[in-house]
Amino acid sequence: MGRKLRYGMVGGGPDAFIGDAHRKALNLDGQAAITAGCFSRTPEKNYEMGEQLGIDPERCYENAFVMAEKEGAREDGIDFVVVVTPNQSHFSICKAFLEAGIHVSCDKPLAVTADQARELKQLAEEKGLLFLVTYTYMGHVTAKHAREIIKAGEIGEIRTVMAEYPQGWLAFEGQWGGKQGSWRCDPAQSGNVNCLGDLGTHVENAVAVMTGLKVKRVLAKMDVVVPGRVLDDNDVVLVEYDNGATGVYWTSQVAIGHDNSLRVRIYGSKGTIQWFQENPEVITIIREDGRIQEVHRGHSFIAPQAASYGRLPSGHTEGWLEAMANLYASFIKCIRGKADDTFTEDMIDYPTAADGLDGLNFVEACLKSSRQGNIWVDVK
Template sequence: MARLSWGMIGGGDGSQIGPAHRLAAAVDGAFEFTAGALDHRPDAGRAFGRALGLRPDRAYGSWQEMLEGETHRPDRCDLVTVATPNATHFPIARAFLKAGFHVLCEKPMTMSVEEGEEIVRLARETGRICAVNYGYTGYALVRQMRAMVTRGDLGRIRLVVAEFAHGHHADAADADNPRVRWRYDPAQAGVSAQFADCGIHALHMASFVTGQEVESLSADIVSCIESRVLEDDAQVNFRMTGGTVGRLWTSSVAIGRQHGLTIQVFGEKGGLRWAQEQPNQLYWMPLGRRLEVIERGEAGLYPEAARASRVTVGHAEGMPLAFANIYRDLAEAIRARSEDRAPDPAADLFPRAEDGLRSMAAVYAVAESGRDAGRWVDARPPMFR
């Protein structure tokens, strides 16, 4: 089967996220890296693109140059990944969607709810895919959790508890470090810092696993380092469409926590617990029975999880392979559209523009509630109310 053509914007030399995307897109052989505008410095972007094997005419100096160069090519990109600074996601994603490209956008998809609604409408009008890289949903056992909830193994879901806490911004002496400072500056980060950066991963995970959306929330936000304008810790209570109660904690000052993304789901017939730092085990406690440990890669997983497991049981499988499952889903979706067929249901799990929009609405709701002593507010974007 011919490989799909893939292009990337951002993710240049020294980027944290760029290598993960390039590894993920290549794992299954579904995509060929054919085009890129990898740096905001044109010469550096072109040079790095060529160093990665791009042809000189497809190693672009800017995203605008890439848009112009790719739009009328007969072999143009089937998918474009946007991995640039947050404030640029919206104009780039909008331009490529308008030109008829499928897009995978890093989170946050936009910087405002209004921009998010425009992206959702544009994706629907053009019939193009706009996916959002909530890449942790690509982990095999997160998909096993979702499948168990969907099939009723837990019964009605009563409670979901999500966390994403780390301590990497806990040093007050680091407050003027430019790599840290911008995250707490409203002019660069918007209305929220820690919740917008990490909390929305945990909130989206709660929706992904339960199959429910957040309707309303109450937030307590604080800047533990007083010089910060935006929050570095947040506690959020929320209510979901199926009646599930949610609790979420996110922090950047939790010394001793490294990458503390965890999720627990409690239903009438059992509970599940998973942690991103130990992704190969899912803890399942059926009501009235002993604790069971479900291992990634073992026999008997639901198809959604079995499809997402690439390495044999007992071996580590990490974040780039979780991202790779998002790319694998997108390859299946793009091919299904071109072949006028339904995609494999076990692969139809990538986060959509609608998820990116809901996340941005939640960011603004948390900021509003936090300013008003935790008042409960509507967390839905206006177009979904």
């Protein structure tokens, strides 16, 4: 395996959720250790987090741009950075690390505009650097199995897709969901969208990964339901794909009773696939003769490429952290391949900057559609 890779983190301070999740996921395989960071704009919190993680105070930086410059110049500098800040800052931070010659992992959405995402994608390509966008759910073994059996033609030609991601945590007037919710509802930090950027990009990516289809055009209705909000909290999108198939996407933060209910139903000419991320140990396949197969992770029926990511025997539940760790497993394998000149493009089994750009193209087309009276708009 060689030495542990060194990574740094921007964001993820003492009271942050997602940064801690990334660190835990990276710890699962023991292939990378955190050695640098800029965890908070508040100096006390920044150094507090660095001390908790055992980081040399000299590598606990005052801001991300100093960190990129200093780490890029060190012989023992970080191999990659993990960016887990609010959306508005993704572009400038990721760009700084790419310019410093450092591989990047960034939480979704990749940026706040498609032009920003396009620039990051092009810069990574020009520099020969790897870029992971953490659409975590596509790290699940069962999601990868869905991709493999659809690719093999087991459900025939895809005809229509129904996909949704409802939550209920921002359903109440005067309640902003604490720190995690308040920045998502703030245009200065989140950009032009809230719910569609947070949840809709997951839906777009999940369907794209599983089916291989590209969205051709959309018709969107993006609503602000809760009084006092500025950005969308409930979205319905009609979709047409490049093969002529259709779809309906629903995302919501006002659906009381739902937590993280990402669900995808894919209907083909020979059968149907149903996948629910809150029960990721199971995928349901309905055959054209009416047979219903409930396939469980950990059994030999799972496609070998998907099964290779399994960590535990069947009946021992794998979940969201394992899914994120699976994305990092592929990312780290590719970084090692870059270092020893064995890397090939087909090694990539994680969402890239190209996928992040697809998500922003989808968001911008939906925004245009909704603002112009719910009309059909082509996706770039």
